[in-house]
Amino acid sequence: MSRIVIDSSKCKACYLCIKECPKNLIRVSDKTNKLGDRVVEFSDPDGLCLGCALCATRCPDLAITEVYKG
Amino acid sequence: MVECLAGKKVLTKGNYAIANAAVIAGCDCYFGYPITPQSEIGEFMSGKMQELKKAYVSAESELAAINMALGACATGKKAMTSSSSCAVSLMQEALSYATSDELPIVLVSVMRCGPGLGNIFPSQGDYNQSTIGGGDGDYKVIVLSPSNVQEAVDLTYKAFYLAQKYRNPVILLADGLLGQMMEPVEFSEYPYPEIDNSSWALSGAKGRAARIIRSYSPTEDFQCEHIRHLFKKYRIIQENEVMFEELYTEDADIVVFSFGSLSRNVKATVKNLRAEGLKVGFFRPITLFPFPDKRISEIADRVDKFLTIEVNMGQMVRDIKLAVNGKIPVEFFGKPVGSWPSVEDIEVAIKGAMS
């Protein structure tokens, strides 16, 4: 199963990754960062992630730190 | 040519002598842009550094030249640039960076006259530019002032050594006369030990933590600490590296001050006046920073008056007055620019100050 790892301490809530994911697997979470902005989370209950790393390639803050294809 | 110069006595021009001495001192890199009256240094280095397979760049400006030296020094190499007056003005920013970065740039500054373009007339108008500087922030540059070609050679060796030892830029402050005059000089081997800079020089972060050489300060506290550290170093330099020449000050009524090649005329005059029985003393700071203020203050305790003679509007007067701290009067004789006052002119000035 493919998956990504988000380091929410690095997430600056720019939400560029959300638009990039072809499967809409990244969403705004309830957790906030230091600036009070809500960071993103990965939610893939149906195992749809492609491991395409488009999200990580787009993330300007290297907050998506790992992508696995499985 | 250089290798055989070490250990030899030759007749040569000041500028060539300085360049030769730099090579003997192990200068790895030279970067420069032409300006009279120091162009011979770059001309000599262009051939010599290529012959030795060392770094030479004919830089696009003095801004670029000194920043190339900054980069080379950051890797622990001995780097030098040379220039004059209005062009040394362009180097003030990098000198400020180099003091904060603690990088051992050697800058040979061969004075012409300013302000602005001025001309190639002789002048000592860059005493302030060298000792005070026009860069930003609290910093000090070591300034060495030779009076003859032999001393220019010896102080070039010393410039490289002090720069490395204290990780601080050093200016060798010569003047057009010294740069152009021919004198016999003896080139010794480089007389100082090599300084190990492996603890800080950039060489690639292999098997150790990455090193960053920067002047950027993340916090107020950090910057305070850094500047205090620099000033602790400047105090050590002040305590250990002062150099001066002193003559007949023990029983003098008046002591005459002068720096650089002009001091030769002043010293000759003082000797003449002594022969006439006048109680005149002579004092020449060799290090303009660190300034010999402790010794000057001691002399001021037993002398009636100081006279400083310069070809500028009295730039060294301020440092002497600070050392004297109001104990005795400090008078000035000089002219803004032009050929050095003759022994006769100086004699009249000294006698005038004594009357």
Place this chain on the structure above:
Amino acid sequence: METQVFKVPDSFKKDFKYTFCPGCDHGIAIRLVGEVMDELGIRENTIAATSIGCSVTIYDFLDMDSIEAPHGRALAVATGVKRANPDKFVFTYSGDGDFASIGIAESLHTALRGESISSICINNTTYGMTGGQLGPTTLMGQITTTSPTGRNVEYYGYPVKIAEHIALCDGTAFSARVSLDTIANIKKAKQAIKKAFEVQLQGLGFGFVEILSTCPTNWHMSPEQAHERVRNEMMPVFVPGVYKDVTNI
């Protein structure tokens, strides 16, 4: 079995944290530099000359030796480093202001001398760090804090096309302009950076990449709008492409 297809480049410091504004493309550019350093195995042999601008913090992220050059002097400092150490890998990372305004003389002359140096210039059409003033690449009509009614010729003249100028220098081995507005373009950007690094390793001359980049903060745009601006306003003027490649002649 899962295979890792993306990671933080090994050339990054372990505890790094980007300090750029949200959505700023500086972060992507530096990541690409890190990836290329990994691929070429050059981190431990690298000495970077950094610049002044938002670019300066690169030394806080990449685990490499570096010296911070005064504003505009990165290429001169890099020249000093490289001439003193021809065996080291030397690169600069500057903004458009640093590279092409205050430092244009150093930049052009480094290319003209054909220094074995690789250079990256982040073109965000403004002085980002100082709050978004007009810079050398500010577009015609662009409003900045010092062009309140937009860039006009009478007061400001024209923007500079950096990659084209660098390509004209005989000492240049590679000069390209790339964009980070799409995933495909990010991939091309990485290839260009790699090429600019490789020409140094091959001793072919100066390697240069101009990266069209966003400054959402000073453009007063969302990160997404900022990429649209790169696409719609910057790319027609600053046309991406390889302007010189001596390995391809």
